[in-house]
Amino acid sequence: xxxxxxxxxxxxxxxxxxxxxxxxxxxxxxxxxxxxxxxxxxxxxxxxxxxxxxxxxxxxxxxxxxxxxxxxxxxxxxxxxxxxxxxxxxxxxxxxxxxxxxxxxxxxxxxxxxxxxxxxxxxxxxxxxxxxxxxxxxxxxxxxxxxxxxxxxxxxxxxxxxxxxxxxxxxxxxxxxxxxxxxxxxxxxxxxxxxxxxxxxxxxxxxxxxxxxxxxxxxxxxxxxxxxxxxxxxxxxxxxxxxxxxxxxxxxxxxxxxxxxxxxxxxxxxxxxxxxxxxxxxxxxxxxxxxxxxxxxxxxxxxxxxxxxxxxxxxxxxxxxxxxxxxxxxxxxxxxxxxxxxxxxxxxxxxxxxxxxxxxxxxxxxxxxxxxxxxxxxxxxxxxxxxxxxxxxxxxxxxxxxxxxxxxxxxxxxxxxxxxxxxxxxxxxxxxxxxxxxxxxxxxxxxxxxxxxxxxxxxxxxxxxxxxxxxxxxxxxxxxxxxxxxxxxxxxxxxxxxxxxxxxxxxxxxxxxxxxxxxxxxxxxxxxxxxxxxxxxxxxxxxxxxxxxxxxxxxxxxxxxxxxxxxxxxxxxxxxxxxxxxxxxxxxxxxxxxxxxxxxxxxxxxxxxxxxxxxxxxxxxxxxxxxxxxxxxxxxxxxxxxxxxxxxxxxxxxxxxxxxxxxxxxxxxxxxxxxxxxxxxxxxxxx
Numbered sequence: 001x002x003x004x005x006x007x008x009x010x011x012x013x014x015x016x017x018x019x020x021x022x023x024x025x026x027x028x029x030x031x032x033x034x035x036x037x038x039x040x041x042x043x044x045x046x047x048x049x050x051x052x053x054x055x056x057x058x059x060x061x062x063x064x065x066x067x068x069x070x071x072x073x074x075x076x077x078x079x080x081x082x083x084x085x086x087x088x089x090x091x092x093x094x095x096x097x098x099x100x101x102x103x104x105x106x107x108x109x110x111x112x113x114x115x116x117x118x119x120x121x122x123x124x125x126x127x128x129x130x131x132x133x134x135x136x137x138x139x140x141x142x143x144x145x146x147x148x149x150x151x152x153x154x155x156x157x158x159x160x161x162x163x164x165x166x167x168x169x170x171x172x173x174x175x176x177x178x179x180x181x182x183x184x185x186x187x188x189x190x191x192x193x194x195x196x197x198x199x200x201x202x203x204x205x206x207x208x209x210x211x212x213x214x215x216x217x218x219x220x221x222x223x224x225x226x227x228x229x230x231x232x233x234x235x236x237x238x239x240x241x242x243x244x245x246x247x248x249x250x251x252x253x254x255x256x257x258x259x260x261x262x263x264x265x266x267x268x269x270x271x272x273x274x275x276x277x278x279x280x281x282x283x284x285x286x287x288x289x290x291x292x293x294x295x296x297x298x299x300x301x302x303x304x305x306x307x308x309x310x311x312x313x314x315x316x317x318x319x320x321x322x323x324x325x326x327x328x329x330x331x332x333x334x335x336x337x338x339x340x341x342x343x344x345x346x347x348x349x350x351x352x353x354x355x356x357x358x359x360x361x362x363x364x365x366x367x368x369x370x371x372x373x374x375x376x377x378x379x380x381x382x383x384x385x386x387x388x389x390x391x392x393x394x395x396x397x398x399x400x401x402x403x404x405x406x407x408x409x410x411x412x413x414x415x416x417x418x419x420x421x422x423x424x425x426x427x428x429x430x431x432x433x434x435x436x437x438x439x440x441x442x443x444x445x446x447x448x449x450x451x452x453x454x455x456x457x458x459x460x461x462x463x464x465x466x467x468x469x470x471x472x473x474x475x476x477x478x479x480x481x482x483x484x485x486x487x488x489x490x491x492x493x494x495x496x497x498x499x500x501x502x503x504x505x506x507x508x509x510x511x512x513x514x515x516x517x518x519x520x521x522x523x524x525x526x527x528x529x530x531x532x533x534x535x536x537x538x539x540x541x542x543x544x545x546x547x548x549x550x551x552x553x554x555x556x557x558x559x560x561x562x563x564x565x566x567x568x569x570x571x572x573x574x575x576x577x578x579x580x581x582x583x584x585x586x587x588x589x590x591x592x593x594x595x596x597x598x599x600x601x602x603x604x605x606x607x608x609x610x611x612x613x614x615x616x617x618x619x620x621x622x623x624x625x626x627x628x629x630x631x632x633x634x635x636x637x638x639x640x641x642x643x644x645x646x647x648x649x650x651x652x653x654x655x656x657x658x659x660x661x662x663x664x665x666x667x668x669x670x671x672x673x674x675x676x677x678x679x680x681x682x683x684x685x686x687x
Contacts, residue, residue, distance in 0.1 A: 003049050005065050005082035008042045008092065009131035015039065016124035023117025032107050035120035039103045039127060043096035050089050061085055061530065064137055064201060071140065076192055083137035083200055086531040090337060091134035091269055094344050098261045099127050101498040105352050106253040108494035109359060113251075119159060123257065126152035130262050134269060139188050139198040142270070146184070146234065149263045150177045156258060157250040169246040176243040180233015184270075187226035194219060200273075207276045208534055217283050224277050224284025227270060228291070235267030236318050237295045237325060242609055244318055248310040252355030255310060260317050260347035265340045268324040272333045275532050279331065289329020289410075293418045296322030298606075300428040304435070305592075305602045308365050309354045312436050316391065317347060319429060323406050326418060332409035333532045334525045338513050339402035341524075345509045346390035346399055349502035353384035356491040356499065357440060364447060367436060372445040376488040381441050383499040388437045390506040392430040393570045401510035404563050408515075411562060426566050430573025438581035445488070517556035517563070 015038025133145025158170025303315035327336035390397035514520025
């Protein structure tokens with residue numbers, strides 16, 4: 001049975017082509033219809049495919065569709081084909097569902113922006129590449145999607161390309177991801193060299209024959225570590241996380257789609273998809289867990305002191321991605337994907353709600369200039385409240401179930417230090433998110449006089465003139481100016497409705513994975529676990545190691561006790577934020593002064609960007625300038641080419657002077673020539 005899976009990614013590609021090539025001539029209503037239609041259709045088809053998938057028997061999973069061989073070199077070939085199992089079903093639904101909601105929200109958010117058609121063309125092409133990544137039936141096709149989302153990210157982050165900080169942020173994201181992608185590419189070369197294929201269904205049986213590398217690190221450890229390098233770039237983990245905070249220069253819906261819900265989870269998906277490798281490479285698996293855990297607490301510590309509402313959410317994203325890596329590192333791939341799904345709901349909601357706040361304040365992003373906004377933006381307030389409780393890990397919101405599962409997996413698998421760091425990070429997450437909540441919505445309004453607040457359109461709105469062509473910029477400013485001045489205000493319904501839907505998902509999304517300790521049936525785990533069962537991934541092969549190492553506790557009271565610890569720390573984070581930013585708002589400034597250098601260090605993000613600049617970037621610039629450019633290019637290559645040209649010019653110049661047109665000169669040269677001939681003949685005669 002063919003489900004025609006190829007249609008799902010190609011629909012948004014068609015939308016991108018139509019709007020990108022012709023959209024400048026279209027009225028905005030038509031641009032909207034194309035952009036939304038070509039993302040709603042894949043979502044509808046994804047739902048239909050999921051329903052068809054539910055009817056498949058276990059021996060029909062994974063469902064693979066092969067369409068053509070698109071690359072062949074010697075014995076190696078790669079297909080254009082689609083791979084559908086439990087993991088790709090969940091990823092497909094998240095990408096199309098959340099992606100469609102963000103497209104709808106963007107209609108209102110980008111209403112007054114120039115380059116409107118270009119923005120939606122970029123969003124559509126991102127959807128194409130992301131769906132290609134998650135539905136590919138081989139690593140090479142996955143890599144096409146992997147590179148494509150990097151390209152789309154570059155285009156969207158630098159959407160206001162005349163604004164230097166946005167253009168620089170786009171380049172930083174692109175280059176940083178290329179560093180990680182180099183590692184991923186070498187891993188693929190090793191797979192080709194040693195296994196001769198990148199097709200999942202051919203590769204898994206070959207890898208399953210390898211024993212667990214318990215002694216010295218071997219081939220699979222090398223492949224796993226190289227894959228991890230790629231994942232740290234795409235999913236913003238230490239040390240390649242530095243691009244994601246700067247990526248907030250893009251429009252806020254871009255932050256929600258790419259840097260919260262989908263693209264940054266590609267690394268987590270790739271690690272989970274490669275579980276057979278990591279199951280047999282304990283060193284690589286441990287590296288995943290440690291890097292994820294360190295990233296979680298590292299980014300959370302920076303998020304505590306940030307004042308830009310989008311920067312807080314950016315570091316929060318990095319931290320939450322760290323939890324997903326921690327889960328995969330302790331072999332609880334189901335927990336990692338569960339948190340990936342719930343995080344897509346509440347983090348997309350947080351970014352879109354933040355965008356609604358910025359929209360209502362005319363482009364203001366500094367939380368110190370907000371406050372008391374719950375009476376101006378009631379729908380936004382309640383949406384962000386649900387998302388804040390969800391990410392803080394408070395029951396019964398979605399984040400509680402997924403985060404609690406990860407922490408319990410870390411403890412019950414014997415990684416007690418990772419559990420401790422994860423629990424501390426949970427408390428920090430609660431604190432900085434409720435800090436954002438109180439600073440934004442409670443207390444007195446600290447911005448300009450409400451009567452003088454300009455009505456803003458896009459977040460990042462003050463830069464509307466940078467949206468592309470000069471005429472686009474003029475149109476944007478004219479539209480903005482037509483609204484006059486007004487107080488902070490709620491967003492239009494086209495933006496509010498996606499907030500409400502995501503708020504509902506952030507509330508109930510975790511109920512699919514209620515654990516047995518809370519008298520649930522863990523339907524999410526029951527559905528997804530077969531994707532990580534080695535016997536099903538490799539037909540006819542015995543499972544060498546359990547892909548999902550989350551042990552079932554016979555004593556549910558122990559798991560409940562550990563749940564109460566994380567919930568208690570989340571509650572403590574709430575109380576601390578309430579005391580400092582609601583009850584005693586003068587205290588944080590005094591505490592910051594008392595902390596001195598520590599506060600400055602956190603505010604400066606540990607000066608990691610400056611460190612990279614001094615240790616990596618500046619030496620590379622000096623090397624390329626003085627050695628490669630001035631030394632090799634100018635000194636060697638140019639001098640060799642230019643030198644030969646100079647010699648030819650000088651020789652021809654000397655010859656040119658012989659042809660002076662002067663009869664005396666010619667007679668002299670004839671005499672010299674005759675003398676030379678006579679001298680030569682005399683010399684020959686003497687010999």
